[in-house]
Amino acid sequence: MSDRAAFLNVENSLTGRRWAGPDDDVNRRAEALAQVTDLPLPVARILAERGVEAEDAPGFLSPTLREMLPDPLSLRDMARAAERLVAAVTNRERIAIFADYDVDGGSSAALLIDWLRQQGRDATLYIPDRIDEGYGPNAPAIEALAKDHDLIVCVDCGTLSHDALAAGKDADIVVLDHHLGGETLPPVLAVVNPNRQDEDGALGHLCAAGVVFLTLVQAGRVLREQKLPEPALLPLLDLVALATVADVAPLIGVNRAFVRQGLAIMARRQRPGLVALSDVARLDTAPTSFHLGFMLGPRVNAGGRVGRADLGARCLASADPTEARRLAEALDELNRERREIEAAVRDEALSQVEARGDTALSWAVGDGWHPGVVGIVAARVKERTGLPSVVIGVERGIGKGSARSVPGVDLGHAVHRLAAEGLIEKGGGHRMAAGLTVAEAGIAVAMSRLAELIAPELSGRSGTGDLRISGLMEPAAATPELMELIDQAGPFGQAAPAPRYAFADLILDSAAMMGTTHLRAGFRAAGQKPLEAVAWGAMEGPLGPALLGARGRRFHVAGKLELSHWNGRARVRLRLDDVAEA
Secondary structure: OOOOOOHHHOOOOOOOOOEEOOOHHHHHHHHHHHHHHOOOHHHHHHHHHOOOOHHHHHHHHOOOHHHHOOOHHHOOOHHHHHHHHHHHHHOOOOEEEEEOOOHHHHHHHHHHHHHHHOOOOOOEEEOOOOOOOOOOOOHHHHHHHHHHOOEEEEEOOOOOOHHHHHOOOOOEEEEEOOOOOOOOOOOOOEEEOOOOOOOOOOOOOOOHHHHHHHHHHHHHHHHHHOOOOOOOOHHHHHHHHHHHHHOOOOOOOHHHHHHHHHHHHHOOOOOHHHHHHHHHOOOOOOOOHHHHHHHHHHHHHHHHHHOOOOHHHHHHHOOOHHHHHHHHHHHHHHHHHHHHHHHHHHHHHHHHHHHHOOOOOEEEEEEOOOOOOHHHHHHHHHHHHOOOEEEEEEEOOEEEEEEEOOOOOOHHHHHHHHHHOOOOOEEEEOOOEEEEEEEHHHHHHHHHHHHHHHHHHHHOOOOOOOEEOOEEOOHHHOOHHHHHHHHHOOOOEOOEOOOOEEEEEEEEEEEEEEOOOEEEEEEEOOOOOOEEEEEOOHHHOOHHHHHHOOOOOEEEEEEEEEEEEEOOEEEEEEEEEEEEEO
16 A cells, blocks of 8 residues: 555545555656646656656657667567568468467468468468367467468467477478467477567567568568569558557557557558458447457457457458458357356356455356456456456366466466476466466466466555556546547557546536446536546446436546547547546
8 A cells, every 4th residue: 555645535436446646756757848848737747657758759749660660680580481481472382371369360360461462472371269279389280281381370379389380390380479488499490579588578568460560571671672562561550550459568669659550540441351340349430549459359359269260360351341341240249249158257257256355366267167258357357356367267177267467467477487387287478468278176276376476576566456547637628639639648558558537526417327237427517518428347346336326426536538429529538447435
């Protein structure tokens, strides 16, 4: 618990959280930045929180890929991988793409398919079934692909698949990945991965699609040297942006430029798959990071979670609007099915966690829990508890689980340690997410050891249950013009959270359910315009039920501002996170 006073004296909100405001140093630097740069204080405060100096503010607010793109050759094996990819194209060789079944894998595969299509080439797409084959390459699939292809490119997987990739001796294999590597690499032509143990980690924040994009940049150089036409790369950034946000990659460094420019490209509605997904998600405004993470990403993921594993990648890669629409509608239906399955597993998982009272690691296990939803349930448990979380489904004595972390805790490394110590059959991932397979009889011991491994990193995170507040704002100040300036400090996401503002002493004018899980509310202050708010999933926690019958009462309100478009007009809306009695 911090020694500093709670923001607006909120020690225990309706969701049981303490509100914590910016520290004095951030406030001082924000005020100085505002004076020097003439930026509004809310924007200056974001820059101060990011450690941006006044002279660097223009570049931060307008990040360009040209200035921020790293040299692809800074990654090991990059030259070999790019040259082999170009050779396969120019020699008209048979190419196969083996991809993971999530958004990052699907986007990475679609990147390669688009790049090849621009050169009049195609590729075989292979995505393993989550239940029958599990994550990553498997020997039967790789052996079969190798017999019929000259080059296999594994994206978002493969770094730890030594035995499986050894089965592909009849073809060259290139791995483009970002998951934590082991002490040795698989027996393949090239492994391009910023999280190999012999890398310096400077690009460890890239998702697999970012690695693929850098590979295509280097391949473009090779084509240029050979005086051959180069495919257009900038239009591919919509896929890189989607993968970066959906895979919860930190929005730092080049990832900011990837997402900023990718969102602008996506807004042009030129990729049939993303247009179709946006339409079935009823996205009627320019996309933001929030839309990628919470509206488009889950639909792409739905095929790999509860349906056909390749649907998401095929939709993203489709060049035919009719086919894309059909695939997007199928994914939308699967996403509804996924939500129903998820809700049942989530309730059981939270009951276990609350009964056990975990303090370092939240974990839950259940017979028959669908392996396609354990990852998203782990994310929900993490959100509820503020702790790294693991959710495991058991079938025939074997548990398959997914883990989600919190900032400051490298869960992928800890899971890798469990595998090295023999406490789980296999496992790996990256800082914020990991997967594991463990014998049912060893789950409790493995979870105890995992909690022990991450405890030192958790110990330095004081006030982890606090709700972080960026500053106080009046409803009248929340204008579309201010939001446009705040958006320049984005994109917002992992490691770059959107600012959360508090509004003091507002009267609740209205509160009504949207569907069965969401809440729409209106707040007002004397003499000021009303503040519209929406709370996603509020009816599944304490916030929604508490507000439904509280009309006329006074509350402090906290949330993130967003622009909402209706009938051609832009207005500011609050994405409500929490309220407290005023």
